[in-house]
Amino acid sequence: MPALPDPLPDPVAPVVPLGQDPGRAAADRLLGQELRRCREARGLTLRQVAPVIRGSVSKISRLERGESPPRPRDVRALAAFYEVDAQQMRVIERLLEHAQDAEWYEQFSDVTPGFLKRLIQLEGDAEEICVYENLVVPGILQTRAYARHMVRAVMPSAEPEEVDRVVELRAERQLRLMDGPLPRVVALLEESILHRRCGDAQVMHEQLKHLLHAGDTDKVSIRILKMSREWGVTPPYPITHLKFSNGEQSELAYVEHINGANYVTKPRALDDYRNALSNLRNAAASKDESIDLILKAQHRFGDRTAS
Known part of the structure; x- marks a missing residue:
């Protein structure tokens, strides 16, 4: 088995530096262009559609140029007024989702x-996320109750509102x-x-139960690394x-530690992490075996099917 990477490699800049959001700007522009095409296809002027969102001509113009943050209510009202078909609406909804995703967590900036x-x-931009955990259920698969106990454990002095x-x-x-x-x-x-x-x-x-439900979908694959295995040292x-599906940087590794995190993009270090995860995948139990292991653990905590 190849040697595992050092616990804390030299940190490198993330693919999308914080404070710069080209993805959000591009999504805003694409959404605006799509709305303009829909308007022009109907032969409507900016002045004619402005009342639909109770706005001004300049507001519609800024929206179509991607210079104003798109409000979902306004975008959907315009799409309905343009009588777009189902396929066009899916495109608009996807562009709106991209335009919103880069900012949604800012409302939690005080705790993030x-x-x-x-x-x-x-x-949000990834095509595939592979996560290895050795102590707790990954955050992206936690229930609210599990997450609450985790947060209280690592933030014992936090106020209830912060938790x-x-x-x-x-x-x-x-x-x-x-x-x-995706992802x-x-x-x-x-x-x-x-x-x-x-x-x-x-x-x-x-x-x-939540893990079993998630693993039963096509989107999530859960594999358990059995305690009885004898194959080497785990990270x-x-x-x-x-x-990522495209772009100059097609992949990266993320390693979190107590006071921060490292984003690994240097080829040699990235190879080490990719190989380590590949070995873990090969050593993990099959899907059916993993389900059985989760069911046995669930049974250990009692039968709550009636609850």
Whole structure:
């Protein structure tokens, strides 16, 4: 087995530097262009459509040039007025989603460290996310109750309102990642995670049920690394690997530690992380075996099918 990468490689700049958002600007422009095409196809002027959103001609013009943040209500009102067909509406909704995604987490900026903002930005653009966890269920697969106990454990002095906001951030992040065919998610979990109590038995039972439900979809693949295996040393820290469908940077690895995170894009270091995750995939239990392991762990926390 190849040697595992050093725990804390030299940090490198993320693919999308925080504070610069070319993806958001491009999405705004594309959405504006699509709205302009729809308007012009109907032979309508800016002055004629401005009343639809109770705005001015300049507001419509800025929206079509991508210079104003698009409001979902305005975009949908214009699309309805233009009587776009179902296919055009899907295009508009997707562009609107892209234009909104880069900013949605800013409402949680007071409880979101900069390194996590970068990860959330990148996750939204990824084609595949492979995450290895050795201690807890990954954040993108946690239930609210499980997340709440996790947050309380790592933020013991936090006020209840702050805990609520962190939990809401995790829930919103998961909802957005699971909506749509991409990104695909591969979760490689140490078996001990299934038995390590976080909260009471009810919390664990629901969390394991959630894993089973997620793994039963085409979007998520959950593989368990059995405690009984004898194949080598596992990484002592979580690893997240992101693949992108295009662009100059097609992949990166993300390694979080106590005071920050490293974004790895240097080819040699990236090879090490990719190989480590490939070895973990090969060593993990099959889909059916993984389901059985989760079911056994769930049974350990009691039968709550009636709840």
